[in-house]
Amino acid sequence: KLSSEWSGHKIIISSVNPIKGDVRSGYGGYTYSNVSVNQFNAIIKPGISKLPNFTYCDVNSQIASTFKTGDGIHYYGETYKVIFQLMNNCIKN
Numbered sequence: 123k124l125s126s127e128w129s130g131h132k133i134i135i136s137s138v139n140p141i142k143g144d145v146r147s148g149y150g151g152y153t154y155s156n157v158s159v160n161q162f163n164a165i166i167k168p169g170i171s172k173l174p175n176f177t178y179c180d181v182n183s184q185i186a187s188t189f190k191t192g193d194g195i196h197y198y199g200e201t202y203k204v205i206f207q208l209m210n211n212c213i214k215n
Contacts, residue, residue, distance in 0.1 A: 179212035
């Protein structure tokens with residue numbers, strides 16, 4: 123039903139992007155790691171890819187070995203510029 127409601131629109135869903143190490147959330151005390159990030163991405167990618175007007179933009183795999191962060195979650199400007207370019211590529215294709 124969701125796909126038919128949004129027919130005629132191009133919907134782009136980005137991967138959840140990588141983090142450095144394990145990061146503990148201040149909300150609920152959850153700990154996040156790249157293992158959980160990658161598991162989540164592996165679950166959503168096939169489902170999104172099957173929808174006719176949805177595109178999965180896999181930024182994670184393209185920045186996983188090169189991203190820069192100070193606190194483990196928030197990227198430095200150079201990484202955001204790369205993410206911006208990758209998302210633009212997904213939008214244009």
